[in-house]
Amino acid sequence: MSNRFAVILAAGQGTRMKSKLYKVLHPVCGKPMVEHVVDEISKLSINEIVTVIGHGAEKVKAQLGEKSSYALQEKQLGTAHAVMQAAGQLADREGVTLVVCGDTPLITSGTMEALFNHHSATGAKATVLTAQMMDPAGYGRVVRDQSGHVEKIVEHKDASDEERSITEINTGTYCFDNQALFSALKNVSNENSQGEYYLPDVIEILKKQGEIVTAYMTDDPAESLGVNDRIALSEAERIMRSRLNEKHMRNGVTIIDPAATYIGPDVQIGQDTIILPGTILSGKTTIGSDCKIGPNTEIESCEIGNETVIRQSAAFNSSIGSKVNIGPFAHIRPDSKLGNEVKIGNFVEIKKAVMGDSSKASHLSYIGDAEVGSEVNIGCGSITVNYDGKNKFLTRIEDGVFIGCNSNLVAPVTIGKGAYVAAGSTITENVPPEALSVARARQVNKENYVQKLDRKK
Structure with missing residues (x-):
């Protein structure tokens, strides 16, 4: 197998998103669009992934980390110009290069692998990923010759009536012979209404050189969806969610x-x-x-x-x-560890705490910064008092402890194995194993108190 490379175009700001967040970092099902693309490419046998970055460059790099190398497009002068920024990493290398946009989160590794294979089998210098669209308005049309190879790609605004009737569209994803790609890029002109360098012009250059340009059609047109605004983002979210849910159900x-x-x-x-x-x-x-x-x-x-x-x-x-049985209306905050057969009931909050096997806090409790052993019962309304306004402190509750309702355990404190804490207690000192700790004021009944109040009225 020849070398394989991938160039991901992720430099655009995405003004139609009307957002402070750069376009390719908008999440689809919780993951940024560009990371979906990188992760799918990473499932293939790829020698190097180069992500072309521009707007939000540092944030994109922070998100992707070492999943990719990077090339900077300081000025966004078109897709051909963007690919050219990867010349330093790729121009002198032999192999096949995949070019894909970072705003196409629905593209799959299976489709990209099929595109690579079709490209190699046909001996083409370039292969265009295409799709059939019921309504192709706005998309570039793929015009094939009698042999089925690509004759040209015509943008919608430039297409004749006959060409506009074509429903096979250019998705914007390509495979190229790597050295042919970077050689042709040098000849791309910006003599157009936008003054930009367009990657589809490479197709025309290669055709004029007598090279074979083929097309591979994806079975799923949704994979070609490019996200340029919030409406397309919601559509990508819907399709991705449906795809993921179906995978789990199967x-x-x-x-x-x-x-x-x-x-x-x-x-x-x-x-x-x-x-x-x-x-x-x-x-x-x-x-x-x-x-x-x-x-x-x-x-x-x-x-x-x-x-x-x-x-x-x-x-x-x-x-x-x-x-484990949790809820309803429980909150398990980060860095908590619940053992087997633990019960966390309604309106219980666990924060940075360990709960041993078969322990339970059934209702209305806060357990924070605590190490709770096994078979511990924490009564209703009990809390670990872990914060003094400046520092957090640890509460240790050993195996088999029973904490009565409405108890306060003021950390740092340890409740020994098998001990009991009486309901309504505020514990400020360690409790020995198997002891009963009562820390509350003794009850005083004032007899005939109400009658005395009545006489004062």
Whole structure:
């Protein structure tokens, strides 16, 4: 196999988005458009990916990191000019170069692999990725000759009535013989109404040189969708969401209402898990088998075991074990770790805390900066008092502890193994193992108090 390279065009500002965020960084299903493109290309055998950046260059580089090398297009003078900026990395190398736009998040690795293979099989110097469009208005038309090769690409505004009747359109994605590409780029002119250098002109240059230019048609026209405004962004989101949900359902996941379920591209879900409406799963979330998630639940970058139930709750950047029951209306904040068979009930907040196996906080509690052992019961309304206004402190609750309702554990403090804390206590000192700690004022009853008040009226 010859060398393979990829050039991603990601320098434009995207003024039609009317946004402070640069166009290719707008997310589709939680991931920036350009990162969708890079990640799909990375599934192929590629020697080097070069992303051409301009507007928002540093932010694009920060997002993609080491997934790509970069070329800077300081002035946006057209697509051919953009590709030319990659000459320093690619011009002298032999192989095949894929050119794709960073605002086409729906393009797949399968289609790009098929484009590479078609290009190689035909011995072409250039291959255009095309699609059939029911309404091709606004797109460049692909005119083929009698052999089926590309004769020319005609922009809509320049096409004749006969050419406008053609429904095969140029998607803006190409394969080129690398050295032929960079040689032809030197001859591209900017003598047009926009004064820009256009990549499709390379096709015409190669044709005049007698080279073969072919076309490969994708089976899915949606892959060619270029996002230039918020309307196209929402359409890309809809298509991507449908594609992702279908993948999970085919893998054995039940999604009750796909139209009301939002699953990110990096989420993994085990078989026989049920996802209920209003659920949002994002980031690097992994969910095991036989779980029940939702309704109206948000989970981001969590690792979740098997047979866990999470209802009407939110969880972020945390580890959740198997057979855990969470919610409704619980909040699992980052850096929490819940063991197996843990119960986190309604209106319970867990923050940067460990909950051991079979422990439970069933309702109305805050557990922050805490290490909770196994088989601990935390009563209703109990909290770990972890913050003094400047610093956070750790609460340790050892195995088998029973915390009575409405207790305050003022950190730093340790509750020893098997100890009891009486309801309504405010604990400021360590509690020994198997002790009962009572830290509340002794009850005083004032008899006949109400009668005395009545006499004063």
